[in-house]
Amino acid sequence: MYSLWNPKLKLLIKIIFFVIVFIRNNVAGNFIPEGRAGQEAILIGTQLYFMGGSRTIPSSNPIKSNIRSYNLSDEVFFLDLSNTFSTNNPPFVDLSDAGARMKFGNEKGSAVFGGPNQEVYLVGGTQQNLALLNKDDQNITITSNQTLMIEEIFNTYNATDQMIFRYRPASRNWSPFGQGVSGTQPTRRRSTSTVIDQKGIIYIFGGRIEFDMFSHTLILYNELYTFDTTLTKWDKIDAVNAPSARSHTTPILLPSGKILYIGGVTQSAPGITTNLLPMTEIPVFDTISSTWSSKTTSTSFLVQPRVGHTATLAPDNKTIIIIGGTTSYQLNQTIPIPNYLILNVATEPYQYSELKSSGNQPPPLSFHTSTLYRNYIIVAFGNITNDALPSYETSPNIYLLDVNCFAWVNSFSSGNSSCPTPLPSPSSTPGPNTGLAISIILAGF
DSSP, rough: OOOTOOOOHHHHHHHHHHHHHHHHHHHSOOOOOOBBOOOOEEEETTEEEEEEEEEEEEESSTTTTTHHHHHBBEEEEEEEEEEEOEESSSEEEETTTTTSOOEEEESSSSEETTTTTEEEEOOOOEEOOOHHHHHHHHHHHHHHHHHHHHHHHTTOOOOOOEEEEEEEEETTTEEEEOTOOOOOOOOOSSSSSEEEETTSSEEEEEEOOOOGGGGGEEEOOOOEEEEETTTTTTEEEETTTTTOEEESSSSEEETTSEEEEEEEOOOOOOEEEEEEEETTTTEEEEETTTEEEEOOOSSOOHHHHSSSEEEEOOOTTTEEEEEOBBSOOTTOOOOOOSSEEEEEEEHHHHHHHHOOOEEOOEEEEEEEOEEEEEEEEEEEEEEOOSSSSOOOOBBEEEEEEETTTTTSSEEEEEEEEESSSSSOOOOOOOOOOOOOOOOOOOOOO
């Protein structure tokens, strides 16, 4: 029998203690991700996964130039939602040192979770060969010649011809779909509007190709494809009354099987500059009848068009919460009015109201992600927008909106709300109608 004062036992206890501390500090809560935008986010149980995104190159880095302002990420990490935490020290867990690391630098894809094997499906997005890009960065002949550098950067895009990759959370590895897939895969594209239903059928609408998709011509699509994850089968849906070609449209799948497409941009012909779409006109695809329709919303105040926003269906299944975005693009990203919206889809016509929240709001964001987990919408990362200066800055933070009372809170407590009262009915109180003319910068983004 060992005495508690036995030196060997005391040493063993110290070793166990330091191992526990090491694991807690290095496996969960000690990883601090860089700010980014255009990443994918997907909820798997109590783990909110983040994949890829674009990260601003620091000014101190010699590779930074007017044609190299950001790098794409191939990182995979998750936010652990199993315990209480503060937004000042969120428990991120990095998986990038294992097989979970993406096969390429990635941004502006769409990630959905489901199917027969409960896997993540990464649809489209920019794919960049980071090994080739790093090699170019070390070549003084290339970096000293802007024309040559643009050409070489172009050649790093479209690292594969695959439209869908799958990620297996249990084994933490990526794989493309190989043999056994039937139907015709759409050409690769990014900024699609993608959802998955309970049957494991992925609906992929719209999207675009341009420079970062290995295309010298900007082309937007109005095609609707499905991918059956059980049969591994592609289908193209040619239904009448399809909306115009568009990208950056946020999709919402309602319990009724209808998909709403909110905001984004359109294009009248390939190579033509894009135009922002009105937020008041919402195309709807019925997955039950395979038909298109259009809904016009009701609003008594100015709702500016936008891209880079998020739309999240609240737990009541009739309230859509729209956060952020921008009314312009490239370096100067202007803040849309209002920056926070509620869209009530319980009755027709659908009705907008301004979301009036309490607490410390996040900075105005675009190309962030918003994910519902119980009573929280978890807003993560994104470009920090403003109305005056170039939007170089990206946020490294997460923000918590408690939908029970629309309060921004700093503490996450799973299943517990800090709100004194339940979620109120969406107010129809009009937002600020400034009467100002809307200035829209048309850009290929």
